[in-house]
Every structure is written in structure tokens, then in C-alpha cells.
Amino acid sequence: MDFELSETQQLIRQTARDFATAELEPGAGERERKGEFPGALLRKMAELGLMGVNVPERFGGVEAGVVAYALAMMEIARACASTAVTMAVTNMVAEIICKFGDDSQRQAHVPKLTSGAYPAGAFALTEPGSGSDAAALRTTARRDGGGWVLNGTKQFITSGAHAGVNVVWARTGGPGPKGISTFLVTPDTPGLKIGPEEKKMGLRASNTVSLVFEDARLPASALLGEEGRGFPIAMTALDGGRIGVASQAIGIGTAALEAAVRYAKERCTFGKPIAEHQAIQWMLADSDTELDAARLLVLRAAWLKERGRPFTREASMGKLVSTESANRVCARAFQIHGGYGYVEDYPVERYLRDCRVTTIYEGTSEIQRMVLARMLLRD
Numbered sequence: 418m419d420f421e422l423s424e425t426q427q428l429i430r431q432t433a434r435d436f437a438t439a440e441l442e443p444g445a446g447e448r449e450r451k452g453e454f455p456g457a458l459l460r461k462m463a464e465l466g467l468m469g470v471n472v473p474e475r476f477g478g479v480e481a482g483v484v485a486y487a488l489a490m491m492e493i494a495r496a497c498a499s500t501a502v503t504m505a506v507t508n509m510v511a512e513i514i515c516k517f518g519d520d521s522q523r524q525a526h527v528p529k530l531t532s533g534a535y536p537a538g539a540f541a542l543t544e545p546g547s548g549s550d551a552a553a554l555r556t557t558a559r560r561d562g563g564g565w566v567l568n569g570t571k572q573f574i575t576s577g578a579h580a581g582v583n584v585v586w587a588r589t590g591g592p593g594p595k596g597i598s599t600f601l602v603t604p605d606t607p608g609l610k611i612g613p614e615e616k617k618m619g620l621r622a623s624n625t626v627s628l629v630f631e632d633a634r635l636p637a638s639a640l641l642g643e644e645g646r647g648f649p650i651a652m653t654a655l656d657g658g659r660i661g662v663a664s665q666a667i668g669i670g671t672a673a674l675e676a677a678v679r680y681a682k683e684r685c686t687f688g689k690p691i692a693e694h695q696a697i698q699w700m701l702a703d704s705d706t707e708l709d710a711a712r713l714l715v716l717r718a719a720w721l722k723e724r725g726r727p728f729t730r731e732a733s734m735g736k737l738v739s740t741e742s743a744n745r746v747c748a749r750a751f752q753i754h755g756g757y758g759y760v761e762d763y764p765v766e767r768y769l770r771d772c773r774v775t776t777i778y779e780g781t782s783e784i785q786r787m788v789l790a791r792m793l794l795r796d
């Protein structure tokens with residue numbers, strides 16, 4: 418086994434770390450409090466190659482692979498989790514179009530995603546009545562003349578108000594996963610309305626809206642992949658997306674642990690820094706261990722994906738362990754800060770709020786366990 422990173426992986430990680438430290442971290446708390454979408458910062462990240470880390474160079478990506486992508490995501494999330502989720506979904510959308518699109522779809526959208534010409538990409542699977550049970554979606558797409566007409570609502574769509582392209586799943590056939598197809602929808606589509614921005618518990622500098630389709634007209638060329646084969650596209654994309662969200666959680670957890678270590682060395686009780694009390698030391702040690710275990714699991718999933726090998730199981734394990742661990746790490750960091758953790762002068766309350774959704778989106782912890790148990794019992 419080789420745990421060394423390649424030169425490219427080290428370079429991407431360092432690039433992300435330098436940018437995150439210099440440009441993202443200083444304003445992260447304020448942007449989050451104000452709910453300010455990081456548009457200009459995202460453009461700079463695109464210039465650094467961070468919007469297409471695992472995208473082929475011919476479509477404007479840096480083709481640095483999935484491990485490099487996971488490492489970059491950890492660094493960005495360590496500074497600003499809102500920017501990280503926007504980056505994660507944009508990279509995911511670029512990868513979906515590269516993998517499942519035809520050449521004209523790739524040429525039309527991927528260079529705009531990777532270059533920052535599109536502020537972001539969006540992934541629209543979830544609906545008001547279907548989140549975990551994705552195959553129960555009710556948005557319809559019917560053929561009309563040469564094109565398609567969409568009706569329905571998508572819910573909790575990250576970057577939905579800013580995306581240059583939305584990947585949208587809709588029902589073109591009967592019930593269940595086999596009746597679902599995938600479409601590329603641009604924001605100028607007649608009949609597409611963007612809903613109001615959600616007021617979230619955390620990640621407030623990321624954008625979350627509903628997308629409402631009322632007789633929305635799409636050209637024939639909007640269909641991505643084959644009709645009726647949309648559900649496996651969503652599942653394949655989510656396997657990769659889970660590596661992104663797992664990495665995001667590790668980044669937030671790392672920031673929380675660093676804040677806890679800093680504070681524990683400064684704050685004194687009973688005549689000494691609290692870092693010298695065993696109760697605090699054990700919390701720090703548990704957090705460090707859990708984050709490192711999570712990091713290894715996620716990097717293994719990324720390594721498998723990079724080699725074109727099956728990685729569904731490893732991505733689900735990585736997402737489950739990382740997001741649950743990172744939530745515990747944030748809660749411990751919060752506890753270590755005592756009353757100061759509860760006020761906005763310190764960043765740990767934001768870490769705790771930002772981290773909470775990682776066990777929910779991109780498949781809840783319960784869905785990851787369902788995926789894992791099904792594979793275990795089937796095999």
C-alpha cells in the first residue's frame with residue numbers, strides 16, 4: 418500500500434489550501450451570516466481549476482483525478498463549507514455531462530462550468546414529496562412535437578438560482594426507476610420558475626431554492642443519455658457526489674478540531690490551560706482519530722473511482738463515517754468552547770450548523786446503511 422500523494426495531488430491540495438486560507442476563510446463567517454453567495458470567489462476558484470478537478474483537459478478541467486478532488490474539497494470546506502458545497506455540486510454536474518452527455522452537450526456546458534462562465538451547476542433530483550425515495554419522483558416530461566414539456570417541482574436545489582445548467586430528472590414512462598429520464602435545463606427555459614431562497618440552519622452562503630416547471634419547453638437535445646435510463650445516471654452521480662460531501666464534512670470537522678485545540682491551549686480553568694485536563698484531551702484525541710479514519714475511508718473510495726473500479730460500497734461507507742464523525746467532532750469542539758462556543762465571536766457554532774446537513778443531503782445516513790446492507794445481503 419502506498420499512502421504517499423502524487424506530485425499532482427499535492428499541488429492541487431496546496432493550491433486549494435492557499436486559496437482557502439488567503440481568500441475564503443477571512444470572510445466566511447460574515448458571508449454565512451449575511452447569506453451572501455460567493456460569486457466572485459467561485460470564479461477565482463474556476464481559474465485555479467477547482468471547478469473541474471476530475472474533468473478531462475479537453476473540456477477545460479485539470480484532469481487531476483478523484484483523490485485530488487477529495488483533497489481539494491477538504492481544504493475548501495475547512496475554510497468555507499458554503500463555498501465547498503457549491504463547488505461539489507458544480508464538479509458533479511460537469512462530471513455527469515462528461516460521462517453521459519453526447520459531444521455537443523459536453524461542448525455546450527462543460528467548459529462553461531469549469532471556466533466559471535457559469536457561476537455553478539445544479540443537480541435537481543429531490544422533490545417536495547421524494548428525497549430518500551428518489552425513484553418516487555413525480556415531475557413529468559412528455560414528448561411534444563420535436564421536444565419535451567416538463568411539469569413539476571424540484572426541492573432543495575443547491576445553486577438553483579445561479580446555475581448555468583440544471584441536471585433534472587423527470588418521469589417519461591411508468592412508475593418506479595425505469596420510467597425516469599435525465600434532462601439538461603438552462604435557466605432561460607420558458608416555463609421554469611425559481612422559487613424563493615430557503616432560510617437554512619447553516620450553509621447560508623450557499624443557495625438553496627425550488628425549481629418549478631410549468632409547461633416548461635425543452636428541445637429534443639435536452640435529453641441526457643437514453644430515455645428511461647435516467648435513474649442509474651442519478652445513482653452513479655450520487656456515488657461520486659458522496660465522496661464530495663464526505664470530504665466536505667472532513668474539512669468542516671478539521672476546522673472544528675483545530676479551533677478546539679487552539680482554544681484548549683488558551684483557556685485556563687483550575688489554574689491551568691484546559692488542554693491539560695484529561696477530559697478535554699480525550700475529546701481531542703477521539704476527534705483526531707475519528708477524522709483520520711474517515712479520511713482513509715474516503716480516499717480509498719476516491720482511489721477506486723479514479724481507477725474505474727466499483728466504489729458504491731466504499732463511497733457509502735466513507736459518507737456515513739465521515740459525516741457522522743464530523744458531527745461528533747463539531748459537537749465536541751463546541752463543548753470545549755463552553756459558553757463561547759454558543760456565540761458568533763468564535764466559529765464553532767457555524768461549524769456545527771454547517772456540518773449538520775451532511776448526514777442528510779446526498780443521501781441520509783439511513784440511506785447509506787440501506788445501500789450497504791443491501792449489498793452485504795445480496796453478495
Ligand code: CAA
Pocket residue numbers: 502506540542543548549550551552573574575594595648649650652653655656729777778779780781784787788
Ligand atoms: N450505480 C448505478 N446504478 C445503480 C446504483 C448505483 N449505485 N444503485 C442503483 N442503481 C440502478 C439499479 O441497478 C437499478 O437499475 P436496473 O433497473 O437497470 O437494474 C435502478 O438503479 C434502481 O435501483 P434500486 O432498485 O436499488 O432503486 P431504489 O428505488 O430501491 O432506490 C436508493 C435506491 C439507494 C434508496 C436511492 O433511491 C437513493 O440513493 N436515495 C437517496 C437519494 C439521494 O441521495 N438524494 C440526494 C439528493 S442530491 C443532493 O443532496 C445534492 C446536494 O444538494 C448536495
